[in-house]
Amino acid sequence: xxxxxxxxxxxxxxxxxxGGRLGNTVKCCTLSSMQLITYEMLxxxxxxxxxxxxxxxxxxxxxxxxxxxxxxxxxxxRFSCVPVDFEVVHVNSALExxxxxxxxxxxxxxxxxxxxxxxxxxxxxxxxxxxxxxxLRTSLDLYANVMHCQSLPxxxxxxxxxxxxxxRENTEGEYSSLEHESVSGVVECLKIITRxxxxxxxDYAFRLAREKGRSRVTAVHKANIMKxxxxxxxQCCREVAxxxxxxxxxxxxxxxxxxxxxxxxxxxxxxxxPNLYGNVVSNVCAGLVGGPGLVPGANYGRDYAxxxxxxxxxxxxIAGRNIANPTAMLxxxxxxxxxxxxxxxxxxxxxxxxxxxxxxxxxxxxxxxQGTTSxxxxxxxxxxQSKGPLTTDL
Amino acid sequence: YVSFLWSYTKKCVxxxxxxxxxxxxxxxxxxxxxxxxxxxxxxxxxxxxxEIFDAAKAPIxxxxxxxxxxxxxxGKWMIPPDAxxxxxxxxxxxxxxxxxxxAAGHPSMNLxLRKTFDLYANVRPCVSIxxxxxxxxxxxxxxxRENTEGEYSGIEHLIVDGVVQSIKLITEQASQRIAEYAFEYARNNQRASVTAVHKANIMRxxxxxxxxxxxxxxxxxxxxKFTEMxxxxxxxxxxxxxxxxxxxxxPNLYGDILSDLCAGLIGGLxxxxxxxxxxxxxxxxxxxxxxxxxxxxxxxxxPTALLLSAVMMLxxxxxxxxxxxxxxxxxxxxxxxxxLTKDLGGNSKCSEFTKAICQRVRDLD
Numbered sequence: 142x143x144x145x146x147x148x149x150x151x152x153x154x155x156x157x158x159x160g161g162r163l164g165n166t167v168k169c170c171t172l173s174s175m176q177l178i179t180y181e182m183l184x185x186x187x188x189x190x191x192x193x194x195x196x197x198x199x200x201x202x203x204x205x206x207x208x209x210x211x212x213x214x215x216x217x218x219r220f221s222c223v224p225v226d227f228e229v230v231h232v233n234s235a236l237e238x239x240x241x242x243x244x245x246x247x248x249x250x251x252x253x254x255x256x257x258x259x260x261x262x263x264x265x266x267x268x269x270x271x272x273x274x275x276x277l278r279t280s281l282d283l284y285a286n287v288m289h290c291q292s293l294p295x296x297x298x299x300x301x302x303x304x305x306x307x308x309r310e311n312t313e314g315e316y317s318s319l320e321h322e323s324v325s326g327v328v329e330c331l332k333i334i335t336r337x338x339x340x341x342x343x344d345y346a347f348r349l350a351r352e353k354g355r356s357r358v359t360a361v362h363k364a365n366i367m368k369x370x371x372x373x374x375x376q377c378c379r380e381v382a383x384x385x386x387x388x389x390x391x392x393x394x395x396x397x398x399x400x401x402x403x404x405x406x407x408x409x410x411x412x413x414x415p416n417l418y419g420n421v422v423s424n425v426c427a428g429l430v431g432g433p434g435l436v437p438g439a440n441y442g443r444d445y446a447x448x449x450x451x452x453x454x455x456x457x458x459i460a461g462r463n464i465a466n467p468t469a470m471l472x473x474x475x476x477x478x479x480x481x482x483x484x485x486x487x488x489x490x491x492x493x494x495x496x497x498x499x500x501x502x503x504x505x506x507x508x509x510x511q512g513t514t515s516x517x518x519x520x521x522x523x524x525x526q527s528k529g530p531l532t533t534d535l
Numbered sequence: 536y537v538s539f540l541w542s543y544t545k546k547c548v549x550x551x552x553x554x555x556x557x558x559x560x561x562x563x564x565x566x567x568x569x570x571x572x573x574x575x576x577x578x579x580x581x582x583x584x585x586e587i588f589d590a591a592k593a594p595i596x597x598x599x600x601x602x603x604x605x606x607x608x609x610g611k612w613m614i615p616p617d618a619x620x621x622x623x624x625x626x627x628x629x630x631x632x633x634x635x636x637x638a639a640g641h642p643s644m645n646l647x648l649r650k651t652f653d654l655y656a657n658v659r660p661c662v663s664i665x666x667x668x669x670x671x672x673x674x675x676x677x678x679x680r681e682n683t684e685g686e687y688s689g690i691e692h693l694i695v696d697g698v699v700q701s702i703k704l705i706t707e708q709a710s711q712r713i714a715e716y717a718f719e720y721a722r723n724n725q726r727a728s729v730t731a732v733h734k735a736n737i738m739r740x741x742x743x744x745x746x747x748x749x750x751x752x753x754x755x756x757x758x759x760k761f762t763e764m765x766x767x768x769x770x771x772x773x774x775x776x777x778x779x780x781x782x783x784x785x786p787n788l789y790g791d792i793l794s795d796l797c798a799g800l801i802g803g804l805x806x807x808x809x810x811x812x813x814x815x816x817x818x819x820x821x822x823x824x825x826x827x828x829x830x831x832x833x834x835x836x837x838p839t840a841l842l843l844s845a846v847m848m849l850x851x852x853x854x855x856x857x858x859x860x861x862x863x864x865x866x867x868x869x870x871x872x873x874x875l876t877k878d879l880g881g882n883s884k885c886s887e888f889t890k891a892i893c894q895r896v897r898d899l900d
Contacts, residue, residue, distance in 0.1 A: 262736040262737075264735035264736045264739060264743065268739040268740045268743070271739075272736055272737055275737060299670035299671070300670065315703070315737070315738065316737050318737065318738075318739075320738065320739065320740040320741055321740075322740060326706055326707035326708065326744075327704065327705075327706045327707070328704070328705045328706070328740045328741045328744050329702050329703070329704055329741075330702070330703040330705070330738050330740065330741040331700050331701070331702060331703075332686070332700065332701040332702075332703060333698065333699070333700055334698075334699045334701070335697055335698045335699070336696075336697030336698070337697065363788075363791075366686075366687050366689075367686070367691065367701050368691065369691040369692075369693060369699045369701065370691055370699045370700075370701040373697075373699050395791075395792055396791050396792050396794075396795035396796075397795065399770075399792055399793075399795055399796040399799060400795045400796065400798060400799035400803065400804075401799070402774075402799070403670075403671070403774060403796060403799040403800055404669070404670075404799050404803065417734075417788075418792075420734075420766065420767050421766065421767065421770050421792055423767075424767040424768075424770040424771040425770045425771070425773075425774050425796070427771060428770065428771045428772070428773070428774035428775045429774050432771070432775060433771055452767065452771060453767075454768075
């Protein structure tokens with residue numbers, strides 16, 4: 142009984158700081174004290190890294206064009222007086238030890254949110270040196286990769302009016318990194334599909350579709366060949382679909398999907414799929430709307446969120462030449478601001494980016510123009526200054 | 536002595552002349568090809584192709600066979616023995632679309648053919664057709680896909696309830712075979728470069744092995760340029776600028792997706808040719824579209840895919856003259872846009888389309 146009242150008084154003290162995140166712990170008086178403590182722990186979300194009204198976000202520069210683009214993001218945020226402080230964590234992809242990436246993961250656990258560039262994977266190294274990006278996604282259980290491909294009015298593409306949301310399972314499937322050479326010259330690679338993860342991603346897809354007011358979800362699979370694996374995925378999607386009668390659900394085989402995407406991409410609305418097909422389809426869609434420099438991507442887990450460009454390119458060949466397209470990384474930054482509930486700042490920067498995109502002479506080389514990265518960023522900052530309420534000096 | 540010399544030279548001349556005649560005779564000798572009409576629209580389009588070949592006076596004799604699966608001794612499903620014997624004898628085959636009845640108990644027909652003849656390479660040349668407009672112009676690439684192993688090995692296990700494991704198998708032998716074939720193809724068809732498509736950053740050992748074999752084959756064929764590219768980069772660049780690709784070689788799953796992507800670029804499966812190369816010199820050329828049961832028997836089918844596959848077959852056999860003639864006739868008719876089947880945007884019948892091509896072939900002579 143004393144323990145029970147001690148817990149109650151503790152809850153009263155810490156409740157105001159956590160602003161309702163504890164839920165109704167204090168009201169559950171029927172539970173014993175030990176049960177109450179464990180119940181509290183289960184319902185806890187990690188606290189937001191918000192001190193003095195300013196958020197702290199982990200920043201991982203990565204390789205290639207990552208560092209320069211993230212510098213531009215920092216510049217734009219500082220200029221717009223966004224209340225976000227970046228904690229920079231460097232990851233050296235050339236080293237074999239995993240200390241760097243473990244530090245990054247700890248920093249993300251601490252801050253809850255991260256913005257990252259792509260970390261290069263040297264595939265000539267030994268198989269024990271795993272992809273750093275993959276390690277990050279699996280350790281933090283960032284199970285959903287969300288990408289929204291929209292045709293931008295200022296960009297010339299072969300197909301118009303594309304508006305597809307792609308939700309890709311991010312932790313298992315072909316990317317399980319489980320390989321072995323049982324006999325010399327014969328390598329087996331395991332693709333794991335689990336019921337839990339498939340249900341989780343399907344549920345995420347349908348919830349997101351409902352939230353955004355979308356009418357149709359398409360599952361992409363290859364269940365005619367991989368009957369058990371993709372068959373399980375499809376079955377889970379169908380189960381979840383039955384709980385959302387207002388949303389139409391259909392399925393399509395992945396090779397037919399790519400064929401339809403290059404001829405009639407307007408027929409797709411929301412797509413959900415396992416890991417590898419997600420890789421292919423998201424790259425095809427990014428290409429359809431104008432290239433890797435335009436589309437931001439987000440990786441959501443239950444507790445953490447990491448934002449990056451959708452196609453995860455390192456861009457080694459264009460690094461350091463001031464010709465990379467900053468749009469994708471800046472839009473990823475805006476998605477991050479939306480996640481942190483700084484909606485006003487997000488829409489202000491996003492509008493400035495879209496206004497700049499309409500000016501063809503400011504297009505970078507990947508969308509057919511001759512502008513430089515710094516010109517584009519300067520133009521975005523000028524747009525923010527003309528429309529926004531408060532900025533620092535240009 | 537002079538008379539002896541004269542008779543000796545006469546004999547030599549006769550021998551040389553007869554050798555020449557024999558050489559000419561073998562060049563225009565009729566070659567037999569196994570024809571598998573298939574199901575649905577298969578018979579109609581096969582008849583169309585036979586008519587066009589007849590008009591082009593191609594030295595091909597057709598031997599029709601049926602490949603409905605039968606259960607052999609021991610309960611194992613196999614293709615009828617007369618079809619197998621015909622294929623083994625002729626080495627070259629042309630196949631229409633086959634249907635796989637659901638719940639018939641036997642594996643897909645295409646899979647059965649693949650296993651029977653060890654068809655290890657699927658070759659799909661994708662060339663933009665001038666008269667058939669798609670958002671992509673000037674596409675000219677070839678996808679070569681490993682057809683026996685990889686992700687389609689069919690090995691799957693239910694480990695515990697709710698966890699399924701599919702095994703992707705990559706072997707040194709199969710990777711070497713397909714890499715060698717890709718470079719041979721590039722050399723024989725005057726192609727400048729071969730690109731290996733992989734995902735070795737994630738699947739380090741399996742795609743790593745595939746890449747190593749490709750690199751080894753590249754060393755032996757230094758006249759062809761070799762590059763490696765990640766699957767996602769290929770997809771991204773393919774939909775933005777397909778002209779940068781030449782020959783692509785890849786394992787099974789990536790090949791499936793990419794070859795259909797490229798078919799979509801040029802207009803779909805109704806106009807895409809395809810060939811399967813097997814061990815022991817066997818080659819089966821096929822149309823990759825479905826059986827289209829809804830238009831079967833109505834004279835509405837489009838024979839272009841099977842026709843272009845047959846042209847590919849002629850090139851494989853070395854009959855380049857006839858191949859060029861038939862291909863030109865087909866493209867001319869499509870470009871003219873006067874007689875087109877429904878899927879190409881016209882409203883003519885299959886027989887009218889075929890007749891137009893036959894007429895053009897005769898005119899080109």
